[in-house]
Amino acid sequence: MSLLVVEGLGIKFGGLHAVKDVGFTLKSGEIVSIIGPNGAGKTTLFNMISGIYLPLAGRVMLNGEDVTGMSPNRLAERGLSRTFQNLQIFQSMTVLENVMAGFHLQARGPVLSDMLGLPGSRRRSREAEAGARLLLERVGLERAAEREAGALSYGALKRLEIARALALRPKVLLLDEPAAGCNAVETEEIDHLIAAVAAEGVSILLVEHDMKMVMRISNHIVVLDYGEKIAEGDPATVSRDKRVIAAYLGAQATEAANADG
Amino acid sequence: MKLSAKQASLLVLAVLIVLSPFFFPSGYYFRVGSLLFVNGLAVVGIVILTGFAGQISLGHAGFVGIGAYACALAPAYLGLHPALSAVLGAVVSGATAYLVGRPILRLKGYYLAVASLGFGILVSMVLANEARWTGGPDGIKTPDLGLRGLLADMGLELTNPQFWYALSGLALLIGAWLALNLRDSPTGRALRALHGSEVAARTVGIDVAQAKLMAFVVSAVYASASGSLLALQNRFITPDVAGYMHSIELVTMAVLGGAGSVLGAIFGAGILTLLPQALTVFQNYEQIMLGLVMMLVMVFMRQGLLPSVLGLMRGRGE
Numbered sequence: 001m002s003l004l005v006v007e008g009l010g011i012k013f014g015g016l017h018a019v020k021d022v023g024f025t026l027k028s029g030e031i032v033s034i035i036g037p038n039g040a041g042k043t044t045l046f047n048m049i050s051g052i053y054l055p056l057a058g059r060v061m062l063n064g065e066d067v068t069g070m071s072p073n074r075l076a077e078r079g080l081s082r083t084f085q086n087l088q089i090f091q092s093m094t095v096l097e098n099v100m101a102g103f104h105l106q107a108r109g110p111v112l113s114d115m116l117g118l119p120g121s122r123r124r125s126r127e128a129e130a131g132a133r134l135l136l137e138r139v140g141l142e143r144a145a146e147r148e149a150g151a152l153s154y155g156a157l158k159r160l161e162i163a164r165a166l167a168l169r170p171k172v173l174l175l176d177e178p179a180a181g182c183n184a185v186e187t188e189e190i191d192h193l194i195a196a197v198a199a200e201g202v203s204i205l206l207v208e209h210d211m212k213m214v215m216r217i218s219n220h221i222v223v224l225d226y227g228e229k230i231a232e233g234d235p236a237t238v239s240r241d242k243r244v245i246a247a248y249l250g251a252q253a254t255e256a257a258n259a260d261g
Numbered sequence: 262m263k264l265s266a267k268q269a270s271l272l273v274l275a276v277l278i279v280l281s282p283f284f285f286p287s288g289y290y291f292r293v294g295s296l297l298f299v300n301g302l303a304v305v306g307i308v309i310l311t312g313f314a315g316q317i318s319l320g321h322a323g324f325v326g327i328g329a330y331a332c333a334l335a336p337a338y339l340g341l342h343p344a345l346s347a348v349l350g351a352v353v354s355g356a357t358a359y360l361v362g363r364p365i366l367r368l369k370g371y372y373l374a375v376a377s378l379g380f381g382i383l384v385s386m387v388l389a390n391e392a393r394w395t396g397g398p399d400g401i402k403t404p405d406l407g408l409r410g411l412l413a414d415m416g417l418e419l420t421n422p423q424f425w426y427a428l429s430g431l432a433l434l435i436g437a438w439l440a441l442n443l444r445d446s447p448t449g450r451a452l453r454a455l456h457g458s459e460v461a462a463r464t465v466g467i468d469v470a471q472a473k474l475m476a477f478v479v480s481a482v483y484a485s486a487s488g489s490l491l492a493l494q495n496r497f498i499t500p501d502v503a504g505y506m507h508s509i510e511l512v513t514m515a516v517l518g519g520a521g522s523v524l525g526a527i528f529g530a531g532i533l534t535l536l537p538q539a540l541t542v543f544q545n546y547e548q549i550m551l552g553l554v555m556m557l558v559m560v561f562m563r564q565g566l567l568p569s570v571l572g573l574m575r576g577r578g579e
Binding site (some may be wrong): 050051052071072073075076077081082084088089090091092093097098100101102103104105107108109111114115116117121124125128164165167168 | 458
């Protein structure tokens with residue numbers, strides 16, 4: 001059964017279509033990747049699915065429910081969680097607290113109980129802490145737990161965001177360039193982590209520039225160019241698609257030209 | 262057993278409150294101390310709003326005014342006991358904060374600053390202009406709390422300044438305890454998370470608008486309690502207490518001492534209450550020195566006085 005169905009999604013910025021008529025489906029435990037040259041609209045698509053942008057057209061169905069334009073916090077309650085391309089870390093909090101904040105939906109309680117430090121409030125915090133420590137272990141950050149998040153390396157922060165997103169026990173996880181800025185070893189670790197999470201039945205929507213990684217772990221690939229879907233299919237099909245090759249080669253040729261200039 | 266940071270903060274505060282009187286050169290300092298604690302209480306509210314949740318208010322003296330005038334008006338017109346009047350003031354402040362906060366907390370940064378400033382000015386104007394009820398700019402008397410007499414009957418004789426030093430010290434201690442509990446609770450983490458990144462806070466399920474509103478209401482209740490204590494200990498109150506200068510003073514205290522830290526902000530309240538007394542040696546240049554100190558602290562210790570000093574000490578220790 002399809003957990004996430006995206007139909008005809010579109011949005012305009014300044015009169016121009018940033019994303020136009022994009023649709024695909026995501027099944028339970030499946031890894032679907034969105035690829036395309038820079039500026040193809042991948043992050044914009046993510047922002048519409050996760051409720052940060054309100055789409056101009058189309059709809060998003062999560063678990064059979066129309067969730068188009070629903071706010072991110074309500075989507076979180078329905079099991080959709082995400083990470084960000086440009087890191088969104090809770091800077092002045094510790095690494096552990098960052099992940100504990102991810103347990104908000106399970107840990108939240110009456111403010112009075114929290115201010116009085118009632119046993120219920122302390123228990124909720126303890127449970128969040130225990131869960132957060134397990135997740136930090138899972139992403140290999142357990143030794144950095146007490147450090148201030150802002151002091152971590154870029155690659156470590158990427159993993160911290162994944163741990164925080166996993167704290168919601170999501171059914172659908174959107175990962176926006178989880179391996180960007182990571183070295184080969186870190187990329188492989190993230191690669192294994194994503195596969196393991198998907199194996200637990202979490203559906204993953206991935207935006208990633210590392211093509212080797214995308215080809216290795218994706219069940220299905222959606223290719224965007226200039227905001228429109230130009231191809232989709234399994235990795236083997238997509239990598240042979242002429243339009244995909246043209247879009248990528250075109251982009252690379254332009255980038256090379258820019259670099260020369 | 263090792264003390265947690267929270268327990269250590271409370272212990273430091275309690276020890277300072279209890280031991281300071283032994284070093285007071287005169288009874289006058291009980292008065293200075295209780296003023297410091299009353300300001301400190303409002304500043305702890307600012308810590309919750311600004312330090313935790315990252316929202317600025319330049320109108321919190323408005324809530325100080327509501328709390329203060331509740332203790333003058335409710336006994337006079339409703340016949341309420343002064344202590345219950347303070348509770349009523351807190352309820353009115355909380356409800357007002359809820360109504361005012363809903364529209365203005367959608368604003369960010371300096372837009373929010375100006376909107377909240379407007380609210381503070383509004384309250385002080387009402388207090389100054391509705392002279393029939395409030396006594397206008399000349400101020401109004403507040404009744405005796407009656408607790409000191411009660412304590413005297415029970416055999417605990419305190420001078421008036423001593424009594425208010427003890428009561429506002431206790432209030433500050435309770436206020437700090439509540440805020441420190443909040444800081445490391447799920448609600449406190451949600452507030453600090455939205456301070457760090459609103460968009461990420463929303464994606465982990467935090468209702469950002471509701472969380473901000475909650476912080477605004479709680480901080481308004483702190484300000485109100487501070488105003489009530491001030492009105493009851495002075496036995497007299499003027500609309501100046503709700504004026505924008507007082508709002509700015511509260512924010513300055515918090516930021517100077519370290520808005521992210523409860524103890525730091527109280528320290529800031531202490532500095533800004535005591536420094537003018539200490540700087541009297543500079544006579545005419547007192548205000549200039551005060552301004553200079555504030556600028557230097559902000560330029561060189563952006564996190565505020567106490568967190569920066571503690572950070573330096575920790576750095577040396579390692």
